[in-house]
Amino acid sequence: MDRIAYFDNAATTFPKPECVYQALDEFARSCGVSLGRGQHKLSSKASYIADETRELLLSLFHCTNKKVVFTNTATEAINIILKGIKIPVNANVYITPFEHNAVTRTLHYLNKFTSFNIIELSANKTTYELQIEDIDRQFKDKKPFCVIASHVSNVFGAICSIEKLFLTSKKYGAINIADLCQSSGLIDLNLSSTIFDYAVFAGHKTLYGPLGISGFITDFPNDLEPIIIGGTGIESANQDMPSEIPIRYEAGSHNTTAIAGLHASVEWILKTGVNVIYKQEMRNHKRLIDILGSYENITVYNPKLSVGVVSCSFDNYAPDEIGQVLSNMNIAFRSGLHCAPLAHKFNGTFPSGTVRFSVGYFNTDEDFDMLDDALSYIEENS
Amino acid sequence: MDRIAYFDNAATTFPKPECVYQALDEFARSCGVSLGRGQHKLSSKASYIADETRELLLSLFHCTNKKVVFTNTATEAINIILKGIKIPVNANVYITPFEHNAVTRTLHYLNKFTSFNIIELSANKTTYELQIEDIDRQFKDKKPFCVIASHVSNVFGAICSIEKLFLTSKKYGAINIADLCQSSGLIDLNLSSTIFDYAVFAGHKTLYGPLGISGFITDFPNDLEPIIIGGTGIESANQDMPSEIPIRYEAGSHNTTAIAGLHASVEWILKTGVNVIYKQEMRNHKRLIDILGSYENITVYNPKLSVGVVSCSFDNYAPDEIGQVLSNMNIAFRSGLHCAPLAHKFNGTFPSGTVRFSVGYFNTDEDFDMLDDALSYIEENS
Numbered sequence: 176m177d178r179i180a181y182f183d184n185a186a187t188t189f190p191k192p193e194c195v196y197q198a199l200d201e202f203a204r205s206c207g208v209s210l211g212r213g214q215h216k217l218s219s220k221a222s223y224i225a226d227e228t229r230e231l232l233l234s235l236f237h238c239t240n241k242k243v244v245f246t247n248t249a250t251e252a253i254n255i256i257l258k259g260i261k262i263p264v265n266a267n268v269y270i271t272p273f274e275h276n277a278v279t280r281t282l283h284y285l286n287k288f289t290s291f292n293i294i295e296l297s298a299n300k301t302t303y304e305l306q307i308e309d310i311d312r313q314f315k316d317k318k319p320f321c322v323i324a325s326h327v328s329n330v331f332g333a334i335c336s337i338e339k340l341f342l343t344s345k346k347y348g349a350i351n352i353a354d355l356c357q358s359s360g361l362i363d364l365n366l367s368s369t370i371f372d373y374a375v376f377a378g379h380k381t382l383y384g385p386l387g388i389s390g391f392i393t394d395f396p397n398d399l400e401p402i403i404i405g406g407t408g409i410e411s412a413n414q415d416m417p418s419e420i421p422i423r424y425e426a427g428s429h430n431t432t433a434i435a436g437l438h439a440s441v442e443w444i445l446k447t448g449v450n451v452i453y454k455q456e457m458r459n460h461k462r463l464i465d466i467l468g469s470y471e472n473i474t475v476y477n478p479k480l481s482v483g484v485v486s487c488s489f490d491n492y493a494p495d496e497i498g499q500v501l502s503n504m505n506i507a508f509r510s511g512l513h514c515a516p517l518a519h520k521f522n523g524t525f526p527s528g529t530v531r532f533s534v535g536y537f538n539t540d541e542d543f544d545m546l547d548d549a550l551s552y553i554e555e556n557s
Numbered sequence: 558m559d560r561i562a563y564f565d566n567a568a569t570t571f572p573k574p575e576c577v578y579q580a581l582d583e584f585a586r587s588c589g590v591s592l593g594r595g596q597h598k599l600s601s602k603a604s605y606i607a608d609e610t611r612e613l614l615l616s617l618f619h620c621t622n623k624k625v626v627f628t629n630t631a632t633e634a635i636n637i638i639l640k641g642i643k644i645p646v647n648a649n650v651y652i653t654p655f656e657h658n659a660v661t662r663t664l665h666y667l668n669k670f671t672s673f674n675i676i677e678l679s680a681n682k683t684t685y686e687l688q689i690e691d692i693d694r695q696f697k698d699k700k701p702f703c704v705i706a707s708h709v710s711n712v713f714g715a716i717c718s719i720e721k722l723f724l725t726s727k728k729y730g731a732i733n734i735a736d737l738c739q740s741s742g743l744i745d746l747n748l749s750s751t752i753f754d755y756a757v758f759a760g761h762k763t764l765y766g767p768l769g770i771s772g773f774i775t776d777f778p779n780d781l782e783p784i785i786i787g788g789t790g791i792e793s794a795n796q797d798m799p800s801e802i803p804i805r806y807e808a809g810s811h812n813t814t815a816i817a818g819l820h821a822s823v824e825w826i827l828k829t830g831v832n833v834i835y836k837q838e839m840r841n842h843k844r845l846i847d848i849l850g851s852y853e854n855i856t857v858y859n860p861k862l863s864v865g866v867v868s869c870s871f872d873n874y875a876p877d878e879i880g881q882v883l884s885n886m887n888i889a890f891r892s893g894l895h896c897a898p899l900a901h902k903f904n905g906t907f908p909s910g911t912v913r914f915s916v917g918y919f920n921t922d923e924d925f926d927m928l929d930d931a932l933s934y935i936e937e938n939s
Contacts, residue, residue: 181590187589196582199582200578200581204572213880213881213884215561215883216558217565218565220558247812249809250786251785276789277787279796280788386591405632411898427632429768430629501597502597505598
């Protein structure tokens with residue numbers, strides 16, 4: 176296959192650090208078995224790597240007071256949390272205008288059984304910033320049962336002032352749920368505070384790990400009902416799921432190889448430094464905006480504070496039409512709604528969506544040159 | 558780490574065929590991104606590999622008339638099916654005495670909300686065979702709503718006459734659910750018949766694929782309620798899950814790398830031949846039984862027809878006690894209940910369980926010699 180200029184890092188970061196590929200291959204070949212403490216040496220080693228990966232994640236988020244639950248996808252984590260907090264009838268559920276279908280479809284589903292209010296948090300249409308004073312008034316008017324916020328929008332890259340938001344909502348006793356899929360390991364965040372009830376991460380995105388391993392961080396020990404029930408390797412005679420966390424939410428075989436890959440990627444992040452990675456991504460982000468902004472036929476949606484992801488529209492081309500042209504020119508990107516129709520309603524780009532480019536730590540000069548060439552070609556031919 | 562004689566293939570087969578490791582590494586490095594038809598070349602390639610893997614599985618099970626749904630674990634697949642078929646009040650749910658906690662815990666959970674009858678199918682205590690005539694009488698007496706059967710017991714390796722069972726239950730209109738975790742790719746099975754409503758497979762067990770990819774095969778297009786709700790990459794404006802199968806049950810990022818590994822392993826099975834693999838595993842199985850049977854301090858539980866898995870008990874040692882000794886001698890195995898307490902109640906080995914050894918295609922002479930040496934040591938010192 177020809178060289179691809181990869182600007183689809185918001186879906187999955189690619190490539191990964193070399194150490195991740197090496198860890199995946201080495202672990203799969205030497206120890207890719209089911210975990211299980213004290214059963215045999217290979218499974219004990221797999222357990223040890225899993226435990227150490229949890230510790231690395233807690234260290235990354237400065238919250239050794241909390242626990243890591245592994246799930247296969249961030250979507251699964253969001254489902255466990257949103258179903259598990261048992262939203263009561265008539266409760267007020269606040270979401271940012273940028274939430275993903277993992278959140279909005281799950282709320283829509285739950286709302287069929289229990290009628291509650293889904294309310295959008297106030298945000299500025301030009302800067303994409305949350306309006307904390309307005310939000311405080313929203314909370315005063317309708318007390319929040321829970322607040323769900325993407326730290327970084329997967330459509331516009333807008334960085335949400337999540338600490339200010341959660342400090343405000345905690346005054347009203349809200350359960351705060353942070354979606355860190357587009358920010359974990361990229362923006363330094365201290366999760367040790369009680370304002371973060373649940374924080375969801377995706378291993379394969381800004382954590383630079385493999386597909387197949389995600390999870391959430393919490394200090395609520397076991398008050399959610401598991402949504403996947405089955406074997407846990409412990410307490411097997413008990414026909415209820417064990418109350419012990421994390422195993423309560425981890426029925427079935429763990430993907431130990433993916434965990435070993437995440438172990439390597441989080442080690443790489445800690446060694447490289449979150450702020451070093453952030454600076455490099457911001458350089459790539461700025462370069463992307465500069466290139467897109469240099470074309471008169473492109474409208475860039477540019478939040479006041481953003482990272483990683485940039486959405487735009489092309490004159491004379493629907494987002495889906497631009498797809499074939501860019502794909503033919505070996506540019507990897509996404510067009511459409513990016514599983515976040517709400518964000519496009521906010522932005523006035525619903526239902527056709529936008530063309531989304533997203534950078535990572537590893538984008539090269541050649542990637543940007545290829546993108547520039549492709550955009551020139553489109554401008555000349557439009 | 559020292560060489561390990563691996564007899565824990567019922568948990569995860571290990572090692573995998575070399576082509577699987579190569580496929581995992583190559584795919585992760587060249588194309589380990591999220592799938593998505595027609596978005597860009599890498600994601601299109603990932604989609605293509607996923608589609609082809611579904612076709613290979615349908616070919617393996619001789620059922621191109623059916624569909625493959627991918628899940629992250631077989632436990633997730635069993636949860637989707639058991640929750641999705643909506644077992645009515647007072648229904649009769651039949652299970653074999655060998656079902657895993659993925660089945661029994663899920664039924665126990667559902668039974669808290671809807672009271673139904675969980676009935677064990679009649680089986681012979683000596684041969685571990687299902688008693689089809691008795692079962693027919695059971696069905697006549699209490700009409701089956703559904704029947705759930707492990708094709709091969711994960712504790713005793715007992716092969717269940719699943720076609721005879723499902724032909725019988727289908728006469729009474731039952732929904733038939735096959736758990737093929739310990740048999741898929743090992744026992745040639747034709748799933749094209751309507752007697753198989755749902756068949757669950759685990760990629761990392763007898764299919765010799767990586768951890769992180771499992772699923773089920775069905776011809777029921779979309780009548781189950783999804784248990785994990787979220788982004789699907791298609792129909793994003795729709796706040797309900799799409800009705801299209803398989804995507805209805807596959808919210809969130811697919812583990813495309815694991816799918817590429819499963820692609821390689823199923824190709825390897827088809828190329829090697831299911832019956833060739835079966836014969837090799839039966840040779841290893843017989844060798845295991847012969848070695849275990851040669852020690853007077855070991856009681857082997859030996860079903861009339863079995864494959865892969867052998868359970869036993871040691872005189873003077875509880876299963877958990879034997880663990881440390883065998884582990885120190887670099888034998889990989891499992892002791893205890895193996896997430897199947899019911900099977901041990903059937904066998905009279907509840908609650909302490911058994912010591913379980915399970916072979917794979919790749920066990921070597923050295924593995925068996927190491928096991929023999931370890932068992933000699935235990936006999937001499939007990």
